[in-house]
Amino acid sequence: MNLELLLEPLQYDFMTRALLVSALVGTVCAVLSCFVILKGWSLMGDAVSHAVLPGVVISYLLGLPFVIGAFAFGLLSVSAIGFIQSRSRVKEDTVIGVVFTALFALGLVMISKISSEVHLSHILFGDVLGIGDSELWQTVIAGAIALIVTLLLRKDLLLYVFDPTHARSIGLNTGVLNYVLLTMLALTIVTALQTVGVILVVAMLITPGATAYLLTDKFSKMLWIAVACGILSAVIGTYGSYFLDGATGACIVLVQSILFVLAFIFAPKHGQIARRRQQMAERADELGEGGPPTAPRPVLTRVRTSSKGQASD
Amino acid sequence: MSQNTVIALDVKDVSVAYGGGRLSLRQANLEVRGGSVCGLVGMNGAGKSTLFKTVMGFLPPLRGTVQVFGQPVIRAQKAGLIAYVPQSEDVDWNFPVSVREVVMMGRQGKMNWLRRPNAVDHTMVDESLERVGMNAFAERQIGELSGGQRKRAFLARALAQDGRLLLLDEPFGGVDVGTSEAIINLMGELRREGRAMLVSTHDLGTLETFCDEVALIADRTVLLYGPTAEVLTAENLAATFGGRSPLHAPAAKKLEARP
Ligand SMILES: Nc1ncnc2c1ncn2[C@@H]1O[C@H](COP(=O)(O)OP(=O)(O)O)[C@@H](O)[C@H]1O
Numbered sequence: 203m204n205l206e207l208l209l210e211p212l213q214y215d216f217m218t219r220a221l222l223v224s225a226l227v228g229t230v231c232a233v234l235s236c237f238v239i240l241k242g243w244s245l246m247g248d249a250v251s252h253a254v255l256p257g258v259v260i261s262y263l264l265g266l267p268f269v270i271g272a273f274a275f276g277l278l279s280v281s282a283i284g285f286i287q288s289r290s291r292v293k294e295d296t297v298i299g300v301v302f303t304a305l306f307a308l309g310l311v312m313i314s315k316i317s318s319e320v321h322l323s324h325i326l327f328g329d330v331l332g333i334g335d336s337e338l339w340q341t342v343i344a345g346a347i348a349l350i351v352t353l354l355l356r357k358d359l360l361l362y363v364f365d366p367t368h369a370r371s372i373g374l375n376t377g378v379l380n381y382v383l384l385t386m387l388a389l390t391i392v393t394a395l396q397t398v399g400v401i402l403v404v405a406m407l408i409t410p411g412a413t414a415y416l417l418t419d420k421f422s423k424m425l426w427i428a429v430a431c432g433i434l435s436a437v438i439g440t441y442g443s444y445f446l447d448g449a450t451g452a453c454i455v456l457v458q459s460i461l462f463v464l465a466f467i468f469a470p471k472h473g474q475i476a477r478r479r480q481q482m483a484e485r486a487d488e489l490g491e492g493g494p495p496t497a498p499r500p501v502l503t504r505v506r507t508s509s510k511g512q513a514s515d
Numbered sequence: 516m517s518q519n520t521v522i523a524l525d526v527k528d529v530s531v532a533y534g535g536g537r538l539s540l541r542q543a544n545l546e547v548r549g550g551s552v553c554g555l556v557g558m559n560g561a562g563k564s565t566l567f568k569t570v571m572g573f574l575p576p577l578r579g580t581v582q583v584f585g586q587p588v589i590r591a592q593k594a595g596l597i598a599y600v601p602q603s604e605d606v607d608w609n610f611p612v613s614v615r616e617v618v619m620m621g622r623q624g625k626m627n628w629l630r631r632p633n634a635v636d637h638t639m640v641d642e643s644l645e646r647v648g649m650n651a652f653a654e655r656q657i658g659e660l661s662g663g664q665r666k667r668a669f670l671a672r673a674l675a676q677d678g679r680l681l682l683l684d685e686p687f688g689g690v691d692v693g694t695s696e697a698i699i700n701l702m703g704e705l706r707r708e709g710r711a712m713l714v715s716t717h718d719l720g721t722l723e724t725f726c727d728e729v730a731l732i733a734d735r736t737v738l739l740y741g742p743t744a745e746v747l748t749a750e751n752l753a754a755t756f757g758g759r760s761p762l763h764a765p766a767a768k769k770l771e772a773r774p
């Protein structure tokens with residue numbers, strides 16, 4: 203009955219484009235998210251995504267592709283964080299907070315100074331339904347680079363994230379690997395900017411990985427599950443936003459959050475239900491309910507030592 | 516044996532500091548010959564772990580040089596000559612990797628740039644797991660192991676590296692008698708294969724069973740190194756352990772001294 207209504211969005215060119223772009227963005231972000239959550243860089247992702255705002259505004263003023271300004275400010279924020287942290291006693295999360303709010307505020311001031319032509323909401327919340335040709339290509343190129351580099355280097359990146367000491371001890375350059383991962387993080391954020399916007403990008407960068415982490419104990423599977431979540435939520439979210447007439451980024455993020463909650467509850471091993479069930483089973487075993495009769499326990503009595511002091515030392 | 520003439524590890528006059536002003540290693544000297552086992556003995560805080568980290572290049576020496584098989588450390592690491600097992604593994608035990616995958620990480624430096632394991636890599640991993648008796652646990656996630664099993668898993672990773680010099684920082688720390696006997700046997704095998712080892716330990720009792728040489732380390736420097744029997748005298752151990760030798764002090768006397 204509602205089939206016609208459901209298929210309606212696909213008649214439009216802008217809609218198919220939006221679906222393809224958000225699926226690509228969902229894929230790239232999902233791959234990165236696996237590394238981000240294992241490395242504990244969620245806050246770093248949030249920071250970089252906010253810090254790119256002035257870069258976007260400057261690109262707009264100079265007539266440059268937005269990707270270039272955003273990427274430059276992404277790298278700038280990462281370097282600033284590293285620089286300040288290595289030269290002061292302030293903790294890392296504090297430094298991250300200081301740097302990214304400073305850059306985000308700078309971006310907001312710039313926007314308020316330069317006329318109303320720039321739609322604040324498009325940068326902050328994304329607008330994949332209205333994506334232009336130029337933005338489309340920028341997104342595709344940045345996304346392709348981030349995806350290919352990360353996948354080719356995934357073994358070394360994974361080793362670096364898991365055990366940097368061992369990575370160094372087999373002669374890998376961990377300093378370079380650290381910067382490669384940070385650069386790919388910045389590039390991925392740039393890729394997702396047009397789709398979900400500055401404020402919600404971080405969800406794309408952690409939620410698919412977190413969902414996958416609950417579902418498996420194998421990294422290779424985790425990558426595939428994250429990508430599946432990323433694409434699924436990108437497609438459903440974009441599709442749904444057609445009927446809501448906007449807020450595409452928010453719709454995508456909402457679907458991702460729902461997938462996370464489902465995994466949190468129903469995951470086969472690490473989900474709430476499975477954990478509860480396992481606890482019960484173990485307890486039942488220990489209490490001997492229904493289990494095989496336990497052998498009589500040897501009774502230990504206290505032994506007095508003849509030469510005192512033997513047990514000391 | 517020609518192997519014994521090769522110098523596996525040569526530490527010359529090395530001083531290092533952890534950032535601050537105080538030196539954590541003062542003009543330390545040490546030589547480990549190819550195919551021999553050197554025990555590193557000293558109290559807590561004497562500088563054993565610091566010496567290992569310096570040899571691995573994690574702490575750059577302020578003075579002095581470290582050479583492994585006549586090469587700078589980085590070159591030796593890239594050539595896969597060194598395997599290092601730290602005192603404690605500082606990793607996330609919930610990480611989604613299995614024991615087998617961890618051991619495979621020992622092979623990673625030897626793979627091509629795409630890091631695809633070949634038949635040799637798989638064989639080495641299987642053999643290494645076998646040698647530490649962890650075959651049955653190969654597919655477990657690393658957090659699902661006991662303390663001793665974790666230690667064995669990371670030892671297997673070092674074996675898989677197939678290095679010519681093994682650096683083991685307190686391999687007997689926190690393991691039960693069975694595991695520590697297994698490790699001693701394993702070190703015997705490795706020595707017969709011609710590998711050199713530097714092993715730090717607190718357990719003076721077993722030193723003579725597996726060490727060719729012993730180095731005594733106290734107050735952040737190497738006091739003395741040489742053949743086990745010659746080094747382990749009451750006098751030398753007393754100097755290392757601040758006044759009395761834990762090996763030689765007669766037990767009866769020790770008891771009488773107490774109120
Ligand atoms: N991370 C560190 N930062 C500063 N000083 C350290 C650090 N690790 C060890 N030290 C200092 O270096 C000295 C040697 O320590 P360590 O090598 O760990 O001793 P051992 O392994 O023999 O117990 C000690 O005085 C210790 O206080």
Ligand SMILES: [Mg+2]
Binds near residue numbers: 563564602
């Ligand atoms: Mg130590």
